[in-house]
Amino acid sequence: MIDKGAAKLAKGELARKGRALHSIKAILGLDDQEYTAWVEGMTNEERITHHTEVDRYMRLCTIMSAEYLQWSTQLLLESSEVVGGSEQSSFIGPLGAFLLGAIKDGKPLSQHLRNAAEQITEMAKARQRFLDELYDQLRPHERTQFGDLLGACTLPLNSLPDIKLWKTMDWLDLCWKFRHEEMAERLMHLPAHLMYTQIQSLPLRVTQRTEKAASHILEGCKVSDDSLAARLLIASMINRYHQEKLEYERYEATAVSSLLQLVIALRALGLNRIPSELSQDAFKDWLMSAFSGDCFAGEQQWRPLKSVHLSRLYDQAEWILGWERIDFAEHEASESVLLNLCALGLAWSYCTREKHDIKVPDVKDYDLVNLREIESAEQVPLTRIKYQQRQLKILLGCQHQFNPVGMERQTAHNRELRRQQMQFIRSLFRGISLAQCRTLSIRVAEILFPQLSRF
Structure with missing residues (x-):
């Protein structure tokens, strides 16, 4: 197998020094001024060594440009402080x-x-x-x-x-x-x-x-x-x-934005809580009464829930709870309540045609829930399960009383938790x-x- 990177170097090709410096600064999390101050703070001998090592890094940039075209931006190498x-x-x-x-x-x-x-x-x-x-x-x-x-x-x-x-x-x-x-x-x-x-x-x-x-x-x-x-x-x-931690933040922001619309719509119907304590059959009836119409609260992409979907909702809800157990998540709520809340989140995502971005290059967004996977026994991607676990956590927090302000406040607190956790690691290393x-x-x-x- 031909080593494209080595072939580039053999031809005398070399990445521009400016390109190498841009990559160095992006990975180290330095802007132009910070990088200049760092280099100027070196002794003369250290500066000479550094410039030699930058020249060697230019060779690496040449190899990587042949190995994977978007290597700098798609391999989770760069600092979020820069990009x-x-x-x-x-x-x-x-x-x-x-x-x-x-x-x-x-x-x-x-x-x-x-x-x-x-x-x-x-x-x-x-x-x-x-x-x-x-x-x-x-x-x-x-x-x-x-x-x-x-x-x-x-x-x-x-x-x-x-x-x-x-x-x-x-x-x-x-x-x-x-x-x-x-x-x-x-x-x-x-x-x-x-x-x-x-x-x-x-x-x-x-x-x-x-x-x-x-x-x-x-x-x-x-x-x-x-x-x-x-x-x-x-x-x-x-x-x-850091980038993997921030993906959890993106999941939560997306889930809260979607579920806020659900809470606002249910409040407009005169409801102030989710009847998650109902038996599974009774909760299925509640879902049908809420989501089986041809339209709902002005949602533009609405598709009605059908009775044939209900068993599939609960089958997929079982998948989510299975991952909760794998993650050792602890809940005060009973399993029947958790299943009902998972089913509600799944129904809402299906009816609103919510899209899911797995953040893989050249793979387009697709429907988060299509309710066909159960029939074909297709695997559900881990990113979707992690997102739906986040949905469950949000619904648990608002099931007894709809409070949009409280939902946003809790999201802000969770964001601060992640930011402080990331700050500890970043400042230490x-x-x-x-x-x-x-x-x-x-x-x-x-x-x-x-x-x-x-x-």
């Missing part, structure tokens, strides 16, 4: 593992999802090539001392490769989550009005406490002088983590040296295990 959060946010790594597993097991899959699996396979190969080429540009002592942290690896339940330092970052992410759960539990005894005030400020306090614990580990740690390649490897790992990464990888258990011991 914007929603531009690259994607869940393609877990989605790819899900689709490729279905194909391997011979499960039926629609053609557009087979196309998506092929695209993600190509993206995974390209990201692997980027990581391997960048690894080869490490300084010799970096490969010897830190190769076990910077080498590429395959992540669990994920088709996109990353560097092995990911495991340490994932543990630190768990530290933040566990500390949040622990601090939130301490507020449960407070009166409602006091608890709300404390919860609003909780994400920032969790970040501050977790940062303090991590800083304690790094006290006195020697700071190494690292190559450009090492910095880019670590930054690309953080950027990919941004500018961190390889020597400090080694210390974190060895001593992260000092933060995590005391938190795990309380379970």
Whole structure:
């Protein structure tokens, strides 16, 4: 098989220096002014070394342009601080593992999802090539001392490769989550009005406490002088983590926007809550009475619900609850209530022809719910399930009283939770040296295990 990247270099082709610098700044999360200040802050010897490493990176850019045309923007390499959060946010790594597993097991899959699996396979190969080429540009002592942290690896339940330092970052992410759960539990005894005030400020306090614990580990740690390649490897790992977190935010924003229309429409009909406590048969009757008409609350793309759809709704609702169990999600509501709420979300998405974007290049949006999958036993993409789990969470929060303002307030709080979690990881790893990464990888258990011991 011809190596197109090597062939380009053999012909004497080389990416423009401006293109290489643009990629470096985008991955490191630096604007022009910040990059200039960083280079000007180097010693003369450091600056000469840096320019040499930039020239080597130009060769990598040449190889990648032959490997995958849109490599810079589609492989989750760039910082959201530079390109914007929603531009690259994607869940393609877990989605790819899900689709490729279905194909391997011979499960039926629609053609557009087979196309998506092929695209993600190509993206995974390209990201692997980027990581391997960048690894080869490490300084010799970096490969010897830190190769076990910077080498590429395959992540669990994920088709996109990353560097092995990911495991340490994932543990630190768990530290933040566990500390949040622990601090939130301490507020449960407070009166409602006091608890709300404390919860609003909780994400920032969790970040501050977790940062303090991590800083304690790094006290006195020697700071190494690292190559450009090492910095880019670590930054690309953080950027990919950030983009996957932002995809959850996109799911929630989309779900809230859609379900707000449902809540407003039901309120216009004189309802102020969802009768989710009804038996399944009674709730099916309620769904038919609400959604079987030829039009509904001015929805332009409305299609009526039919009685033949009801059993399929509940079959698909079972899928969603199955994933809730896999994710160890805990709910106070009974399973019958959860099934009814899932069925409501599915019915609303079907009747309004809600579209789903899986964020895979060259794969168009398609109907989120078409109610045909059950008949053909087709696999439902993981991205759709994650979105519908988000729908369920939102509906659980408004089932007893329709409160559009409360829905938006809860969404804002959830966004702050994710932003603080991402801020903790980004601030910890941004500018961190390889020597400090080694210390974190060895001593992260000092933060995590005391938190795990309380379970």
